[in-house]
Amino acid sequence: MPKVSFDNPITAAGYGQKTVPDAWLERIQSLTDSLTDWIALDIGCGSGFHARCLYHMGAKKAIGLDFSLETLKLARKEDKTRLLTVIQADALHLPLRKYAVNFVLMRTLVHHLTNHRQAIQEAGRVLAPGGKLLIQTIAPKQIAQRLIHQVCPEYVMRDVIRWPNIDYLCNLLEDAHFSHVWTEEFVDIRKPESTQEFIERVRTRRSDSILYMLTKKEHAHLLTKLMHDLPNHFPNGLVLRTIVWTFIIAEKQRC
Secondary structure: OOOOOOOOHHHHHHHHOOOOOHHHHHHHHHHHOOOOOOEEEEEOOOOOHHHHHHHHOOOOEEEEEEOOHHHHHHHHHHOOOOOEEEEEOEOOEOOOOOOOEEEEEEEOOHHHOOOHHHHHHHHHHHEEEEEEEEEEEOOHHHHOOOHHHHHOHHHHHHHHOOOOOHHHHHHHHHHOOEEEEEEEEEEEEOOOEEHHHHHHHHHOOOOOHHHHHOOHHHHHHHHHHHHHHHHHHOOOOEEOOEEEEEEEEEEEOOO
């Protein structure tokens, strides 16, 4: 299966066009209690949107780390007030010392990784005792509910196999000596958009990451089905999407 190329400028730009819903910020605040005086690390930060949010939520320092030069160019460009420390690196080999940070965010990252165990061990290595790790992912059972797969179900299994099982990730966290591992669902209600806007985002592959993995023929087939079926799904012309994420939260054991 082809992989998403984040060093492709078009792909990087698509991932850079993100907003952060207030509900996400409120949930992160409730899960972390407070980031005040903490050092926060966003692994797979992309354009740095969420890393900057961690700074505004009270972190004394926010680090955005990504292996893609193209997305980090966006992060530097959009960080107009220089709030972030931006690092190019691989999630499997973090260039940080032991106990360097107090909070680690891995948002929509794990399905891109080649070695989940090593990534979690590295996050645990740089996380100080008492610090927290938050993984935001999608349970495989939720994949079929995404709009693209409701319209074009033949691509579901290709997407499902990319997302690791939640229990598997929790077991890896426990193996890495994290304590108090638990999960919560987060219902992300997306801003309504016209059918034309949604189709244009799919056409330019700026919607779901599975789009980058379709051949030209498959992509054209999906666009044809969307143009035919979306009016039946949304007769008022507004696309309403809800994504059910899973948050996995784990605390680093205190010495």
